[in-house]
Amino acid sequence: MSPAVDPIDVLDIRNGGNINPGKSLCDEVVDGLTALPKSQVVVEEGLPDILWNKSLPTVVLYQGHGIVLFEDITRDPKYYVYHEEMEILARHGSSIVEALTSGIAVDRTNYVISAKDSNNLCNVNLTLIDLGAGSLTKAESLLHSIEAANLRFSGPPKISSTYYAGPGSALQVDIQYHQLRDRLHGLLERNPSFLSGHRLPHGEHGGDGIAIRGVCGSYFDSLSRLQKGEFQCGESNMDTVPSRKCLMWLGSSVTNMEPAEAIAFLRNLATSGLQDDNMLLIGVDHCRDTDKIKAAYSETSGRWKAYVRNGIRNAGVLLGRHGAPLTAGAERWELVTRWDKENGRHMRFVRCPEKLSFSTKTGRIEIDKNEHVFVAQSFKYSPNHIKDCFNKAGLHIVNRWSLDQGDCSLYLLQRSG
Numbered sequence: 001m002s003p004a005v006d007p008i009d010v011l012d013i014r015n016g017g018n019i020n021p022g023k024s025l026c027d028e029v030v031d032g033l034t035a036l037p038k039s040q041v042v043v044e045e046g047l048p049d050i051l052w053n054k055s056l057p058t059v060v061l062y063q064g065h066g067i068v069l070f071e072d073i074t075r076d077p078k079y080y081v082y083h084e085e086m087e088i089l090a091r092h093g094s095s096i097v098e099a100l101t102s103g104i105a106v107d108r109t110n111y112v113i114s115a116k117d118s119n120n121l122c123n124v125n126l127t128l129i130d131l132g133a134g135s136l137t138k139a140e141s142l143l144h145s146i147e148a149a150n151l152r153f154s155g156p157p158k159i160s161s162t163y164y165a166g167p168g169s170a171l172q173v174d175i176q177y178h179q180l181r182d183r184l185h186g187l188l189e190r191n192p193s194f195l196s197g198h199r200l201p202h203g204e205h206g207g208d209g210i211a212i213r214g215v216c217g218s219y220f221d222s223l224s225r226l227q228k229g230e231f232q233c234g235e236s237n238m239d240t241v242p243s244r245k246c247l248m249w250l251g252s253s254v255t256n257m258e259p260a261e262a263i264a265f266l267r268n269l270a271t272s273g274l275q276d277d278n279m280l281l282i283g284v285d286h287c288r289d290t291d292k293i294k295a296a297y298s299e300t301s302g303r304w305k306a307y308v309r310n311g312i313r314n315a316g317v318l319l320g321r322h323g324a325p326l327t328a329g330a331e332r333w334e335l336v337t338r339w340d341k342e343n344g345r346h347m348r349f350v351r352c353p354e355k356l357s358f359s360t361k362t363g364r365i366e367i368d369k370n371e372h373v374f375v376a377q378s379f380k381y382s383p384n385h386i387k388d389c390f391n392k393a394g395l396h397i398v399n400r401w402s403l404d405q406g407d408c409s410l411y412l413l414q415r416s417g
């Protein structure tokens, strides 16, 4: 009997568990918790100032059960960032797909094909790469719009290690192997018309469906694969079929980074990750209504508390046996949030319930009772400010979708000339 083949396809591109280049996540945790002295301050009118300097990498919030706990947050109707983006995809999905497939240039022949043929079928190969895919619900919505757009693929079927030639394929990138695998399983079960990349034997099925693959890795792992020319649509037998790659980065995740860091990451994508007519679909929250923001990220919400406490526990787990003081006391850390008006960002901290003092392999951690540790932020950029960031990154806006009464936008970007 041949061994059972896992029907769910997750390509593991993790670089030894590092999230950022050159440093282990464990070292990032130690560095963040050993920072001294408290020199940064965040001021919100009517609330005590927070003096802080220690931090945890935001990504630890998504380790362990973090993705499940974040999904729980998205079930709260007040978490508008998720619901508005879902609504934009539902209402404008066909227009987004039209923009993704129109005027695709075939480099090698320098020939621009019109999107639709006489049967109103669009003959393309469209590859979505969904960075930080999470629950996959947004990808699922866009993939339904792609199905509804009646794309077809007339080129020879071709499957390589990361690439499937059909009208559409999607690479779902996230950091937790098992969580990603479970969500892919659910996505494929709910959508029998989607194909699991892994199930496709060479030479079969090409041309008749949308293939889905999971990719377990960080944003930077994906960037380095893109820079090496992987996740590539165009192959030698594809000369006659217009191909386009579109990176999706939704959930306003770009706003979690410091602006300079976000611009640098986008610039790297633009200059070395994307080819000329590739696209980037990116979600950005512009909200400046502080009541709405504070309700969405409420510090009294059990969902948010569970999510940040999971982050403390994960930080402890990363430190191995040294991290026991963090794992053991995680339930007693409190969530504290502030609207930093000066910098236009919402900030999340955790407050340490007791004095902690312990050694790790690489440094000694001392955290005072009631000391605040920064865990996450969301910048709320104005449309002009984010446009400026895109320009600095070498990207220009091709299109933008939002809701009439909404605060969130989906931007479709391309490399500037």
Ligand SMILES: C[S@@+](CC[C@H](N)C(=O)[O-])C[C@H]1O[C@@H](n2cnc3c(N)ncnc32)[C@H](O)[C@@H]1O
Residues within 6 Å of the ligand: 019, 059, 062, 067, 070, 082, 131, 132, 133, 134, 135, 136, 138, 173, 174, 175, 176, 217, 218, 219, 220, 249, 250, 251, 252, 253
């Ligand atoms: C705010 S959630 C957004 C999820 C989904 N894209 C959405 O819009 O609903 C961020 C997602 O990115 C993933 N993530 C966070 N940091 C990451 C990193 N450095 N590399 C890859 N994925 C990351 C998390 O695991 C999580 O699933």
